[in-house]
Amino acid sequence: MPTCAPPRADARLDAIREKVLAGERLSIDDGMLLYETPDLWGVFELAGIVRNRLHPGVAYYNINRHLNYSNICALSCKFCEFYRKKGDDGAYTHDMDSIADEARKACESGATEIHVVGGLQPYLPFDYYTDLIRTIKRVAAEHGTDLHVKAFTAVEIVHLAKIAKKYKRDNRRESIRLILTELKEAGLGSLPGGGAEVFDDRVHDETHKGKIRSDEWLDVHMVAHELGLNTNSTILYGHVDNRRERLVHMEILRRAQDQALARLGYAGQEAGEETEGITAIAGIDAPVITLTRPGTPQTPTVSPRTNGRIPEPPKQSDASTSSTHSGYFQTITPLPFIPDGSELEHLPGPSGLENMRTIAIARLMLDNFPHVKAFWIMQTLPMAQIMLDAGADDIDGTVVWYDITKVGGSDTHQEVTVPVLRRAIREAGYEPVERDTLYRRVERDGNRWRVRSEP
């Protein structure tokens, strides 16, 4: 009997489609099927359904500047091309004058955000980091504007606790809380998602031994959430990891987000099947909470649905839940491994299709994450454009200067202009929306900007 089905159509996706349409949580085995099916376009289409349910017709970008304050690092992660040792050629540390200069350039370009990360610098005192934040805030105020400081990966936060001599192995959450509180008082606005790599001990020991493990990375983000700081997340895949390990990573993030949303008052469904070890790793005790189920109130960052207003989270009988609306993961940014210049340079790195598939699967698995970012620096702008149809709703920003990875011979000056970003989004069929770090819409007149207030 002749069939009209395209040659790669996979009937096994039907059950997943039903779950996606009902907004039900996918299992790790569903994720494996999404990774293994030959029906790639079927996977992209499913991710597109979720993406367009959350962000119909729009895609986000921001005007930002990345600042790497030092590339001197106590660690030597095998996938990393960025780190140098003290005295090496090209080792650098910015002093406060040069930090102020970067902040000035950011203000003059109309940036809303400065994204600050660096190596685990053993020779700087803790005061350097609070001074860094205060300097950026001061320069912004002198320019009659503000810059959101999104700074320090979880690994750096633990390092800061250690150099501040506040790290207590038997009470590390408390140590992290002390450090984050001081940084927040200095003006820290949110945490970026880096340093997560792949939450798996084998991968950890093979590629980034010495770095904190997944449990401690999660501790930092969960304490940040408790303090009302929004954070981002990443997964750095395509080196020695396998696909199941990536899915477990996503499951761990999803459970941590369940906890953050429960604290904000979101009601959940009964917990699904537990994946062995995951609850123990994250110390998570929360119902399953999805944002993609039709009718679920959205987080403040999902602005088109809410017209920029912060929605009331669903009422809960437990009056002890937080009354604020912040303190959760905003986005997952899948980071494809860029081999160039690293100790793992002999590995090929993931293909473009594997990158698109991972973006799509992240969108489908992370049903309680408002945003999925295709970071153009690592994906390339042409791929990021296509990924907007495969689950991504954000391509990051103007960036300007980026030292951590250099794709195909690019150098540290990696910048796209706003017209190029907007045209890329339009060409992909979406309305470009400028956002701030917290995904609020921005209104601007040249370099002057403000967060749009909706009626």
Ligand code: V47
């Ligand atoms: O922490 C290091 C990773 C991260 C390589 O939060 C590599 O909005 C690929 O986290 N190939 C930094 N990745 C980038 C990052 C990020 C970027 C954009 C936005 C946000 C956000 C976060 O890049 C590092 C590390 O995990 N990394 N080396 C490499 N060779």
